[in-house]
Amino acid sequence: MPKIAIVYLSTQGSTKMMAEAIAEGVREKHVDVDINNFYEWDPSDVAKYDGICIGSSTFYYTMLEPIAKFIDKLINAGIEGKIGAAFGSYGWSGEAPVLIAQKMRDAGVDVIDPVLRIQYIPNEKDLAECIRLGKDLAIKVKKKTK
Numbered sequence: 001m002p003k004i005a006i007v008y009l010s011t012q013g014s015t016k017m018m019a020e021a022i023a024e025g026v027r028e029k030h031v032d033v034d035i036n037n038f039y040e041w042d043p044s045d046v047a048k049y050d051g052i053c054i055g056s057s058t059f060y061y062t063m064l065e066p067i068a069k070f071i072d073k074l075i076n077a078g079i080e081g082k083i084g085a086a087f088g089s090y091g092w093s094g095e096a097p098v099l100i101a102q103k104m105r106d107a108g109v110d111v112i113d114p115v116l117r118i119q120y121i122p123n124e125k126d127l128a129e130c131i132r133l134g135k136d137l138a139i140k141v142k143k144k145t146k
């Protein structure tokens, strides 16, 4: 059975809302998903999943240091050939999800294009997009692990 890990950093809960909607989409396609704040995950455990979905909001035109370090540890654990996705809430520039996708691609992950960015608090339409991403990720992981 394929499995997907959703990892997020969220300060006010907007990226967390996105993460939960993505998880809902994955479950709708009957794929197992585990979702947690990044500090509750061990990077070497995340590396065991077939699909890895990472989200962060943007601060000072980048991602915060703790999530950047987490991703570096995850890459060191070995994630080449996995399916990935990146997402995040932002205010005005939204670099974090783009940088996450870049890090994952450089590590040999097949990251779904485009990354999903939502301005501030997601509305119903935004959450529907998140559910869509979860479904797409689940379909891609199922195909790959068949």
Ligand SMILES: Cc1cc2nc3c(=O)[nH]c(=O)nc-3n(C[C@H](O)[C@H](O)[C@H](O)COP(=O)(O)O)c2cc1C
Pocket (backbone or CB within 6 Å): 009, 010, 011, 012, 013, 014, 015, 016, 056, 057, 058, 059, 060, 061, 062, 089, 090, 091, 092, 093, 094, 095, 119, 120, 121
């Ligand atoms: C101190 C601070 C710095 C921020 N810097 C940026 C930034 O450089 N670019 C941007 O797009 N948003 C920036 N934001 C906005 C946040 O990314 C935005 O509020 C986002 O919705 C927070 O999502 P979260 O609740 O998941 O953390 C900043 C917010 C704060 C409080």
